[in-house]
Structures are given as C-alpha cells and as structure tokens.
Amino acid sequence: MDRMNLGQSIHERKAIEKGTHHQVALNDGTKKLLHLTQETAAQADLVQSLNADSKIPLNQHVAALKRLTKKVAEIAEVGQALQNATAEHIMTTFLSSGSVSHNVQKLLSHFESRLKAIIEHIFETTDTNQNILWKILEECYVQSYNSRGDLHIDNYFAPLYESALGSPYDPDFESEEYYDHESRLDVDPHYAEAERIRQRRERETAQNKN
Numbered sequence: 201m202d203r204m205n206l207g208q209s210i211h212e213r214k215a216i217e218k219g220t221h222h223q224v225a226l227n228d229g230t231k232k233l234l235h236l237t238q239e240t241a242a243q244a245d246l247v248q249s250l251n252a253d254s255k256i257p258l259n260q261h262v263a264a265l266k267r268l269t270k271k272v273a274e275i276a277e278v279g280q281a282l283q284n285a286t287a288e289h290i291m292t293t294f295l296s297s298g299s300v301s302h303n304v305q306k307l308l309s310h311f312e313s314r315l316k317a318i319i320e321h322i323f324e325t326t327d328t329n330q331n332i333l334w335k336i337l338e339e340c341y342v343q344s345y346n347s348r349g350d351l352h353i354d355n356y357f358a359p360l361y362e363s364a365l366g367s368p369y370d371p372d373f374e375s376e377e378y379y380d381h382e383s384r385l386d387v388d389p390h391y392a393e394a395e396r397i398r399q400r401r402e403r404e405t406a407q408n409k410n
Contacts, residue, residue, distance in 0.1 A: 222285050222288045222289040222292055223289065225281070225285040225288075226282065226285045226286065226289060229278055229281050229282040229285055230282065232278050233275065233278045233279070233282065236271060236274055236275050236278060237275065239271055240268065240271040240272060240275060243264070243267055243268045243271055244268055246264055246268075247261075247264050247265055247268050250264050283320075283323060283324070284320075286323060287316060287319045287320045287323055288316070290319050290323075290333070290336070291312065291315060291316050291319055294308060294315065295308050295309060295312070307353075307356055310356050311350075311351050311355070311356070314343075314350040314351060315340065315351070317350075318336065318339050318340060318343065318350070318351075319336055321339075322335045322336045322339055323336075
C-alpha cells in the first residue's frame, strides 16, 4: 500500500471509530432523555396534586417543586448533549465519506473545527421544518466561495505558502506539508513564482557571504 492510500485508510478508520462513538452517544442520550421525560411527567403530576391540596405542608410542596425543576434542568442538559452529538455525527459522516479523494479528506480535516461551528450554528438556528443538511451545505458553499469565508481555500494554502517563503523544504522530509507544497508548485503559478523568487534570493545571499 502506498503512502497516500495508507494515510487515507488510517483517516477513514479513525473517522469510522469517531462515528461509532457518536452513534453510541446519540443512542445513550435518547434513552436517557426518554427516561427523564417519564420521570419528569410523573413528578409534574405529583406537583399538580400537591397544588390542589391546601393541607400539604409548605416544605413538602417546595421539595416536590425542587425535584421537578431539577428534572427539567437535567432534560435541558441531555438535550444539549444530544445537539452536540448530532453535530459531531454529521461532521464525522462528512469526513468518513468513501466517495471523496485523499486530498479532499485532508481539506475537510483541516477545516474540521470551522465545519463543526457551521453545523452547530445551522442546527441551532434552522427551523425543524427546513432541510437542515441542505442549509449546512448551502452555508459551506457560501463560506468556501467567499474570499473571506471561513472555508475559503486560501485558509488552507496560506500556512503552506508562508512556510515555503520562510524556509526551504527538505526533499528528504516526506511530511504531508512537503507533498502539499510540491503539489501546489505544479498547479499554482503564483505560488511557484514566489518559491522561485525565494530560492533566487537565498542563492544571492549565499553568494554574497562567499
């Protein structure tokens, strides 16, 4: 197995493992939510019965209300955890898609935190009657097309570009950054020109020292 395929298989395996973890979290969360809602409903019934009985001591009434509000808070906490797990599940599904190339998977991984932020925002602000996945894809398109968007390709290549200008890449050092650098030299004439200028300046500096 060559280096690229090996990296891709490792990436896919990690994504699948993360996906399994999030699916477990979703299953556990929904079970816990179901259990809590049943307990909360029972506690609410008790509070209602206490409300109707004027002979119940105040401390008993307050204690029942306290237990009810605690259950409501627990439901809210589980709901937030489910929302986070859903965002992670969507994110992992994107990253583990077998239909994308190794380079695309690297791009997705690079933007993982920004993608997750977009997913969480859309999930929180989109009405349930709307297609949430479509809204996520739409926002991702906007953020990648806009030159100032969070997902614009320059946010991926800029660090590589700056590294290339700062110091030469060792051809014997087979890091992912090295291969990204080499790939962009082939496809980006501006990047290649900047690299040629940098190398020429280095040669001139070395000659002046001699």
